[in-house]
Amino acid sequence: MDIIFSVTFLLQVFLLSSSPAASQRETYRAKHSEEYCAMYDICGQRSDGKALNCPYGSPSVKPDDLLSAKIQSLCPTITGNVCCTADQFDTLRVQVQQAVPILVGCPACLRNFLNLFCELSCSPNQSLFINVTSISEVDGNTTVDGIDYHLTETFGQGLYESCKDVKFGTMNTRAIDFVGAGASNFKEWAEFLGQKVPPGFPGSPYSILFKTAILDSSPMKLMNASVYSCNDTSLGCSCGDCPSSPVCSGSEPSPPRKDPCSIGIGSLKVRCVDFSIAILYIVLVFVLFGWALLQRTRGRRRLGSSAEPLLDDMVGEGSSFANLPKDGTHPAEVQWIDPQGQNVVQFSFVQGCLSSFYRTYGRWAARKPTIVLCSSLAIVVLLCLGLLRFEVETRPEKLWVGPGSKAAEEKEFFDSHLAPFYRIEQLIIATIPESKHGKPPSIITEENIELLFEIQEKVDGIRANYSGFLVSLSDICLKPLGDDCATQSILQYFQMDPDNYDNYGGVEHAEYCFQHYTSTETCFSAFKAPLEPTTALGGFSGNNYSEASAFVITYPVNNAITKVGGENGKAIAWEKAFIQLAKDELLPMVQSSNLTLSFSTESSIEEELKRESTADVITILVSYIVMFAYISVTLGDTPPHPSFFFLSSKVLLGLLGVLLVMLSVLGSVGFFSAIGVKSTLIIMEVIPFLVLAVGVDNMCIIVDAVKRQPSGLPVEEQISNAMGEVGPSITLASLSEILAFAVGSFVSMPACRVFSMIAALAVLLDFLLQITAFVALVTLDFMRAKDNRIDCFPCVKLNPPSAEQNEGIRLERDGLLTRYMKEVHAPFLGLWGVKILVIAVFAAFTLASIALCTRIEAGLEQQIALPRDSYLQGYFSNISEYLRVGPPLYFVVKDYNYSLESKHTNQLCSISHCDSNSLLNEISRASLVPTSSYIAKPAASWLDDFLVWISPEAFSCCRKFTNDSYCPPDDQPPCCLPDEGPCGLGGVCKDCTTCFRHSDLVNDRPSTAQFREKLPWFLDALPSADCAKGGHGAYTNSVDLNGYEGGVIQASEFRTYHTPLNRQGDYVNAIRAARDFSAIISSSLKMDIFPYSVFYIFFEQYLDIWKLALINITVALGAIFVVCLIITSSVWSSAILLLVLIMIILDLMGVMAILGIQLNAVSVVNLIMSIGIAVEFCVHIVHAFMVSLGDRSQRAKTALCTMGASVFSGITLTKLVGVLVLCFSTSEIFVVYYFQMYLALVIIGFLHGLVFLPVVLSLFGPPLRYSH
Helix, strand or coil: CCCCCCCCHHHHCCCCCCCCECCCCCCCCCCCCCCEECCCCEEEECCCCCEEECCCCEECECCCHHHHHHHHHHCCCCCCCECCCHHHHHHHHHHHCCCHHHHCCCHHHHHHHHHHHHHHHHCCCHHHHEEEEEEEEECCEEEEEEEEEEECHHHHHHHHHHHCCCEEHHHCEECHHHHCCCCCCHHHHHHHHCCECCCCCCCECCEEEEECCCCCCCCCCCECCCCCCCCCHHHCCCCCCCCCCHHHCCCCCCCCCCCCCEEEECCEEEEHHHHHHHHHHHHHHHHHHHHHHHHHHHHHHHHCCCCCCCCCCCCCCCCCHHHCCCCCCCCCCCEEECCCCCCEEECCHHHHHHHHHHHHHHHHHHHCHHHHHHHHHHHHHHHHHHHHHCCECCCHHHHHCCCCCHHHHHHHHHHHHCCCCCEEEEEEEEECCCCCCCCCCCCCCHHHHHHHHHHHHHHHCCCEEECCEEECHHHHECCCCCCCCCCECHHHHHCCCHHHHHHHCCHHHHHHHHHHCCCCHHHCCCCCCCCCHHHHEECCCCCCHHHCCEEEEEEEECCCCCCCCHHHHHHHHHHHHHHHHHHHHHHHHHHHCCEEEEEECCCHHHHHHHHHHCCCHHHHHHHHHHHHHHHHHHHCCCCCCHHHHHHHCCHHHHHHHHHHHHHHHHHHHHHHHHCCCCECHHHHHHHHHHHHHHHHHHHHHHHHHHHCCCCCCCHHHHHHHHHHHHHHHHHHHHHHHHHHHHHHHHCCCHHHHHHHHHHHHHHHHHHHHHHHHHHHHHHHHHHHHHCCEECCEEEEECCCCCHHHHHHHHHCCCCHHHHHHHHHHHHHHCCHHHHHHHHHHHHHHHHHHHHHHCCCCECCCHHHHCECCCCHHHHHHHHHHHCCCCCEEEEEEEEEECCCCCCHHHHHCCCCCCCCCCHHHHHHHHCCCHHHHCECCCCECHHHHHHHHCCCCCCCCCEECCCCCEECCCCCCCCCCHHHCCCCCCHHHCCCEECCCHHHCECCECCHHHHHHHHHHHHHCCCCCCCCCCCCCCCCCCECCCCHHHCEEEEEEEEEEECCCCCHHHHHHHHHHHHHHHHHHHHHHCCEEEEECCCHHHHHHHHHHHHHHHHHHHHHHHHHHHHHHHHHCCHHHHHHHHHHHHHHHHHHHHHHHHHCCCECHHHHHHHHHHHHHHHHHHHHHHHHHHCCCCCHHHHHHHHHHHHHHHHHHHHHHHHHHHHHHHCCCCEHHHHHHHHHHHHHHHHHHHHHHHHHHHHHHHHHCCCCCEEC
16 A cells, blocks of 8 residues: 655755854845855744854855765765754765655756755855845844756756656655656746745745846846766666666667557448458359359250259158158158159258158057156156255356466466455445536536535444444545555545644645646645546546546555455445435435545445346246247147137147256256256356246147148157158257257356356256157147137037138148238249349358458446446446546566575566666656556655665665664654654654675665565565655565565565556456566566466457457357258258358347457357357258259258248247347346347347358259169
8 A cells, every 4th residue: 555754855955954043144245256144044934943044144164074975975075064964964975865765766856956955055065056035033043045046958857857757655656756756847846845844834934046047237146956867877776767868778668569450441440351341242242143144054055045943843742751660660861852753852861861750659659648758757856856056156256267378377376375366345426417428517516525424424433333333434445654544535635624624724734746746745635645527527638637527536446366255244334325325315316416426345246246146037037938939839820710710729738848958058057066066147147048938939830740741640650750751950050059059168258158057957857858858748748739628628518610710721731921921922032133233242241340340349348237216327437438548557576586695686686786677667657658567656665765775875765683683764663753743853852773784785785684684674664754765564465475585575566556457458458568568577587477467367368369269159050060061961961051150140249349249258158159050040041952852942942932931930930039128128238148149049040040041052053863
């Protein structure tokens, strides 16, 4: 966390405040000549105790030998006479020591900075460049009230240039932010240093005007002390503190990422991919039309007509399926006879075996329906017993992070060796724009800050019950430096105290602190550390903090590795009370002030996921009811007379069919529950719909096939023939779906992997129940109808229909869809012009989809994973809109060898004498190109600060008593007690000495024993004004001291920040950039270094999501191709099926790009499963094409007439009905990733299966295999 320190020394180093007032009272009109002083000694004090110099114009004084030696140690350029007393110099030394720890990383900067104030305080020629311009009376003494400080432009600019890039690692920022209020040039820095501050405020008690020019007539001269450049290699400034150093010039920051390749067409820029695809399409269209023209010409010559026969009389009962042998012996190789009896269609061995098996099995199942039904149900019910162990997983890290995740392993290492990242509780309060597209007004007003104090009072008043104990924020919050919570809020500029708000000046003080939060003690937080405005404000641009349109209030809460019980249990109890308070009280308070409020806690996502898991129960029930109603209508016949409705309807069959689907889902979930696999939200809502849609398809196809059988056949033969007809294609479709779903289980995300496994087993169980239990139910239902028994009430029997009515029932077999396919759809697609147009249009869609695929963004928006009505929806939107600071980024170093013989120290650090390509120097360089590195700042380095802390230069930091125990700085107890007034150089710490002399160190580096002994001192040292480098608070958890005595630190971290990440792509690119950076550094330094941030475990999967998607889609397509090839033994038909499936998937991805659906594990699994579902739209048409007779065009039309109606009503409409229900889900993830994606799949699959595929088969389908 941040540290406590005061940099008032910057404004006070020229105030020599320890001596008593001088007895002499000379005129302030000094003599401007060499060896003359402009000020000497102290003549008074202000009301706040700040000393005021005497305007004493007199000759400089020769110091005694002791004082001369002291001055030489700090100001080596000042020799001979001086203009300061011994007491004045001691005060100067104490005050400038505060600057040393901050600037010592670059010796050139430190030397220049010390020279500025050494010359001002003690130079013997002080009167040449110091002119007292105003005086004041204090207690009857004349004191200095204003001076002019004349110095050369060269010195001033050189001072600034040497210091502008020096880092202050503890705060991840530049030292100039602390010693110069973030000045961008020397003029701004000088204005800051010279400001006269009111009593009680840190800074100068009189004004100093820095001037770089004097009149020609003036006897004064410009101060022109030697100025050192930071790129002077003899001074050893590091690359991080001096990027212009020669040792750093060989490695430039990596350039920003280049835009994708594009081609200029006039004023437009077209991406190379889009341009290439457009050219390819134009070429393909020309080739297609050329080929079509050639084929047309050949057809006319050969046939003497301009059109092929569209439909002949062979389409009917005698054309294909009706010619199955009706005896009980069926060879493995089934043969289909054409009407002329000259040729037979020869099936493959496997297809023949399947057809023969299903015919035999169908007959057996129809004869013993009760045995088949009971045995199949018994197995599934047995699996359902596993539901006794049913559990739902709602923890985000268990849902979205795979067990083999590299990020998960790194998080576990970080948490166990260092400390878990603290829990975040947050409020975002924002103003509302006056118009829809207007700019929101500033939130920095008196009324809003007072409202914030009221809100804070209510938050402080929360008392949550945990196991009988009342838990408050103070009990669980992060307290890095004492008893105050490290709350990140604008109220910290008033130390969280409403009284300070009035005393400090209200809004004006806050706006002052936005620019001086590091350099003004009254701007420090209640926990004694500077607070960056970027962490407490939002909605501003650049550094225009006063224009902020949002307050961001963050409560860091201690976290524990154990997720349940203990400290986390207290935190979770408080978080629940905090959310309730926000909903019940804070929200109305904020809204009444015309502001918006969003809020979140660490446990919010998990709690909302739990709520979401039960939010859509009604949606699931409605989907089953709607599907039941639809299937009941679809399976039944349209009666020739209303009186026969109860005979022809199949409501009971539809209901039982839906129940079978439910049983298959329950059986699958039960099986996996039994083996300890927890279910997820996706499983509970999507799988029932998915299996229902898939299962109903096959039910419709089986029933339609039975209906197509001659009504005069016994029910057993009808079932036998129907199963022999559609059994192979149902098997192929179901096997393809099962394989596609199973391939999805290779996705690493647990939620999607478990979903795929349960879906695959559910589809398998559903398929087995369809060919067993459902076939038995169909048999019983047709027996019921044949026996004139009423649907749903089979005990009631009607009178048998007359011969005329029976004939009417038979004639009604061909419904509207079948007639449409025969009379409209098939003939229309048979036209040559239509065929060419279909090929051209579908090719255009496919190529356009390829171009669109490149625009799909990886990621998963947090809002989508939550209920639509969740309070987190607004919170995540506000994070993207208002936050101006990125997530913390840690570079973790494993096994750092700190021994003097090891090179690791210089390979890591970034101060003087560190390697130019060290880790911290490279991080600093990367922060110079944040657009590509996503690193916002140099890293806070415990190692740099430790090396500075033990340095003899930082003489107030590492100190020891005479008994070699730790001695704190002079402004800390026991050296200085709060109730004893101003701290001095006396007291119990007067005999403390620095830990080391320069001679004790080797090249400014400690020995192994020195490092081992002093590191715990550093980590326990409190930072303060005298020594800002104390490690307590800032680095308490940065080093793992377990076993460090052996010379190796197992784990340590260096903290920086990512740039603000507003889009999913930003998060993915940030983790990719950090890992690439770490890989390069690890390889270069031969050390084990990895990056860590809290969001990595959730976004790691997107690094290789495209690779994962392509591999799994390829595997699924390959598996389906192999299955199709085995069953059909036709490479030709299998290749056509594969081509259509690829086009469907590409078109689906194109729709994803148009709808803005991101690529993630959910959408990848959907794409994989879409392949299996898409098979249903195609495989039945392909199968019917292969078993039909005639030329390609005739066979395509026969296939459409035979199976087109079933594919439309039994597959397309059933899926459409199920999909539409998901539109009403309260879960956004289902609406986007299931409703939108599956609706697109249904439409695309229907168009390809019933439009594109028949055309392709009619033009390029496999030839008929004849056996003479």
